[in-house]
Amino acid sequence: MTPLIDDRLLRFDDEGQPVLQGARDRVSGRLVFPPAAEDERYTLEALPRRGTLWSWTVQRFRPKSPPYAGPDAFAPYAVGYVDLDNAIIVEARLTGVAFTDLKIGVPLKLTTLALERADGGTVVTYAFAPAEQGE
């Protein structure tokens, strides 16, 4: 199975659906993402799977390596902040959407994205894709 970028941040439920996890500060009640290191102060919490696009851009040039781990071959990709049901706004890669359809407010749902690495491996990260009406 392809490794996940972080198995505290991303897991799959019994039906094989992805679950994105944040952590709730027990004292302040603040929800944080990515989940903080294991600590008594925080409890892991599944984040809403649906949200709306809060802002976006397109990464048009290949980022420098390090820190970027992708291969030399590069294709532009979309990035956005997604407002997850008013719980938290999460930054993510966007997938399955034409750049020309990116617009603040469009409904999105959680999915996964397999990313090739320059070292030949593949890793699975979280991403958001357009959600159909009523889906």
Added chain:
Amino acid sequence: MSDVTIIGAGIHRFGRTPGRTGLQQGAFAVRDALASAGLEWKDVQFAYGGSDAAGNADTMVSELGLTGLQFINVANGCATGGSAMFGAYVTIKSGEYDLGLAVGFDKHPPGAFDPKPADWGLPDWYGETGLMLTTQFFAMKIQRYMALHGISTGTLAAVAEKAFANGALADHAWRRQPLSAQEVLSSPMVSDPLTKYMFCSPAEGAVALIFASERKARELGLPAVKLRAAAVRTRPPGSFEVFSPALDVERGPSPTTLAARAAFEMAGVGPEDIDIAQLQDTESGAEIMHMAENGFCADGDQEQWIAEGRTRREGALPVNTDGGCLACGEPIGASGLRQVYENYQQLTGRAGRRQIEGAPRLGYSHVYGAPGVSAVAILER
């Protein structure tokens, strides 16, 4: 408590200077500043200095002279220059010394910055999956701002056009070639909605400023510009900052808002009193948003302000009169001090071809950077 003045300012031209290290550019700026005031290195009682990526400021004593002065290195990311100036400000205000300097310099390789996630308290995957880019942050901040407040792409281009027009008149600027709004718009898209010429680039350069108590300046018989306020502030809850994997739903003000309020209060003046302003313009959108965050206009008013040319050289509030970061590039350690240098030159009538008419009296400068820090200074002739 002493009043703090600036009595000299020096600069090493920005851009690229092969064969001269960042530290050498720093020492060059110090000598230039001393010459502008007719002073010698041995007259300097203390110094604060720093760079982000070009070495330890205090090693420049080997080039400038081993006078034994107190020299404190400052490393505060994008606010390095602003923090060095704050150090000089409080040192003189407290009465500890009455003549010293702040110097900032840098020398970055071409291309975007390549941050390490661990340095920012972030997991490796954030960088590995292609999310850790300052350019993405600036693009997404202005993208949302444009949608909420009705700012057009043409206004982004107008800001860059103004920057290159002003830079063409500044000897220390890097990009001296005027560009039309159309050329800015049709340059390659870097991170939507921002094109290549809407972004500044990492660069090289150095600035030094000499500070003195008002009494000392009088003794020396030097014209002095008062440093009426210097404030450095970090981010409050709910601000939108570079390298943020998540944001709180409840949005809040920015470090700039806090630093601006503090500086205006310290100086006892308001935004309407300011004659010229140097505002952080990492990209065109940043200048637009910072106009509002610093209190010069309401969110959304920029569209009309810029259409009317109010921030151009001949406008009511000239902004980034030397072309800002867009025309000068951004050597991190020097950038914030360049803004103060520019205000000093304008207020003392030494800005040459780019001199703003009407003898400006109050100059405002604002630097902003990662991970959410702003420094504001207000100068008065």
